[in-house]
Amino acid sequence: KAGVTxxxxxxxxxxxxQVTLSCSPISGHRSVSWYQxxxxxxxxxxxxxxxxxxxxKGNFPGRFSGRQFSNSRSEMNVSTLELGDSAxxxxxxxxxQNEKLFFGSGTQLSVL
Amino acid sequence: QKEVEQNSGPLSxxxxxxxxxxxxxxxxxxxxxxxxxxxSGKSPELIMSIYSNGDKEDGRFTAQLNKASQxxxxxxxxxxxxxxxxxxxxxNIDTDKxxxxxxxxxxVFP
Numbered sequence: 001k002a003g004v005t006x007x008x009x010x011x012x013x014x015x016x017x018q019v020t021l022s023c024s025p026i027s028g029h030r031s032v033s034w035y036q037x038x039x040x041x042x043x044x045x046x047x048x049x050x051x052x053x054x055x056x057k058g059n060f061p062g063r064f065s066g067r068q069f070s071n072s073r074s075e076m077n078v079s080t081l082e083l084g085d086s087a088x089x090x091x092x093x094x095x096x097q098n099e100k101l102f103f104g105s106g107t108q109l110s111v112l
Numbered sequence: 113q114k115e116v117e118q119n120s121g122p123l124s125x126x127x128x129x130x131x132x133x134x135x136x137x138x139x140x141x142x143x144x145x146x147x148x149x150x151x152s153g154k155s156p157e158l159i160m161s162i163y164s165n166g167d168k169e170d171g172r173f174t175a176q177l178n179k180a181s182q183x184x185x186x187x188x189x190x191x192x193x194x195x196x197x198x199x200x201x202x203x204n205i206d207t208d209k210x211x212x213x214x215x216x217x218x219x220v221f222p
Binding site: 033104 | 143144146154155156157158161200202204206208209210211212213214215
């Protein structure tokens with residue numbers, strides 16, 4: 001069974017640009033969560049989608065958005081990038097909410 | 113107060129010893145608790161899940177939960193250098209958000 005797939009693996013952008021990250025969950029998993037990981041803050045919850053609906057959102061500005069498609073694949077978008085957005089963005093999937101999460105390898109975003 | 117708190121470490125233990133990792137959480141309604149291991153440069157991987165008060169054992173790992181004290185711990189018996197990693201505690205908050213602590217870095221020296 002394929003694991004959680006995130007693309008791209010690495011991304012370099014400049015301030016003010018926007019970026020879209022993609023996540024394909026494990027087959028049969030309907031919940032997709034996104035996290036931002038930085039050395040100082042650890043894993044910060046961004047949002048969680050279940051059956052194409054955003055069920056939960058963390059404390060991030062509106063520049064961070066996401067969506068989930070009918071096949072459970074998810075994308076997250078960050079607009080007007082700031083230097084502080086440089087981080088590892090991790091996607092995780094689970095069969096249902098509140099179940100164990102399986103993580104992808106992440107997208108390492110660098111904002112210059 | 114942070115929702116999920118862990119000591120950042122590093123926790124250094126000799127090979128063969130028991131490593132004890134601790135985590136406290138703020139939401140009394142939390143029902144699901146997880147321990148993840150993250151090696152440097154890798155993504156977190158699930159080690160244990162626990163839902164009821166008491167102990168749950170899986171090989172060299174034992175998770176302990178005390179909901180009254182809002183405390184969850186992970187014991188690693190016969191620690192090996194390959195156990196050296198950051199251990200993340202995760203707790204469901206507001207019933208449906210999984211929130212992670214900042215992690216405890218464990219170092220097992222030969």
